[in-house]
Amino acid sequence: MKNVLILIVGMMSFQINAQDLSLFSPLMDKVWYAEGIWGDGSSFKQEIEFNYALEGSIVVAKSKGFIDQSQTQYGNRNHGIRKVNPESGKIEFWEFDVFGGVTQGEVTSSGRDIIYTYKYGSSIVTDYWKYVDDDTYQYTVGSYSDGKWNQKYLETRFETKLTLEKTLTVLSEMLIGSWESDAWGGTLSETWTSENNVLTQDQKLIQDGAVTYRATTYIERKGEALILTSIINNGNAKIYKAESWGHTSITFTNKDYANPDTLIYTWNPQGYERVISGIEDEKKSTTTFSFRPTSN
Numbered sequence: 001m002k003n004v005l006i007l008i009v010g011m012m013s014f015q016i017n018a019q020d021l022s023l024f025s026p027l028m029d030k031v032w033y034a035e036g037i038w039g040d041g042s043s044f045k046q047e048i049e050f051n052y053a054l055e056g057s058i059v060v061a062k063s064k065g066f067i068d069q070s071q072t073q074y075g076n077r078n079h080g081i082r083k084v085n086p087e088s089g090k091i092e093f094w095e096f097d098v099f100g101g102v103t104q105g106e107v108t109s110s111g112r113d114i115i116y117t118y119k120y121g122s123s124i125v126t127d128y129w130k131y132v133d134d135d136t137y138q139y140t141v142g143s144y145s146d147g148k149w150n151q152k153y154l155e156t157r158f159e160t161k162l163t164l165e166k167t168l169t170v171l172s173e174m175l176i177g178s179w180e181s182d183a184w185g186g187t188l189s190e191t192w193t194s195e196n197n198v199l200t201q202d203q204k205l206i207q208d209g210a211v212t213y214r215a216t217t218y219i220e221r222k223g224e225a226l227i228l229t230s231i232i233n234n235g236n237a238k239i240y241k242a243e244s245w246g247h248t249s250i251t252f253t254n255k256d257y258a259n260p261d262t263l264i265y266t267w268n269p270q271g272y273e274r275v276i277s278g279i280e281d282e283k284k285s286t287t288t289f290s291f292r293p294t295s296n
Helices: 002-027 164-175
Strands: 031-037 043-053 058-066 074-084 091-097 102-110 113-120 123-133 136-145 148-160 177-183 186-195 198-207 210-222 225-232 237-245 249-253 262-268 271-280 283-293
Touching: 002 043, 002 058, 002 074, 031 136, 031 237, 043 148, 113 136, 123 148, 164 198, 164 210, 164 225, 177 271, 186 283, 225 249
Parallel strands: none
Antiparallel strands: 031 043, 031 148, 043 058, 058 074, 074 091, 091 102, 102 113, 113 123, 123 136, 136 148, 177 186, 177 283, 186 198, 198 210, 210 225, 225 237, 237 249, 249 262, 262 271, 271 283
16 A cells, blocks of 8 residues: 555646646757857857656756857767756756856746846856747846846847758748849849759849849759859859758858958848958957848
8 A cells, every 4th residue: 555655745846847847848858949149259059859868857058059158169068957946846946067066946927938047156047038939039137127127138039940951941941042132332132042962042233223243043952951152243152051051041151261250140930141251350249131032
């Protein structure tokens, strides 16, 4: 009888844990990716994979991020656990990092939002995952109390990381067609087409009624990489590799080039933006083009 009682209590405990940890269910078995800039100007880049473990009684989070102070090395950074405290009934978490540190705190929820609260030095910090949809969370880190932000240290979005095939599909759905953007006192006009899983862009810059610039761009999968090739005015090809991507943006880079060394495509229901950046005259240079569908 005693053994049966222990078994029943154990089953009840598992059911309570599974229910309390259900707020993590939209995160499960996916890789979540985010990039941003901290308030001090340093870069934030992280990808996290969540899984249930020990028959659903804990959540395991494995994170990649920068693993050196100069932010030049990227790799396995954190290993985290979320678990219900059987005495308090609260969800607690631990994050063990590659530097030998550990962050500990509590997890609460508001609707489908997930809220981490922990002590960092002498401050109380909140990591707020605001639910947007099953593939997107708005992510904010800062000082938060009484439902208000006193100070924000970081704002970005976590999105599920798409496969290369899915990324090409999303890009095709977004880009195929004709677009135009104001640029350098003229109009940058381009047309995107797709054939044999290769996206092709034909672009021209029109200034004072004359074409002053032409370019062709190809985006395709090569092995386990997504490659962008750009040819300007029939010159030498420049080749960029996709470094990160999600449901609303993709970033291509090649640090062997001075300018541009980075191309970022971001899309929305109204159109899309292309940001090119690099180093010119020993200074950071950034240009943003806001494309709209070409009116017929």
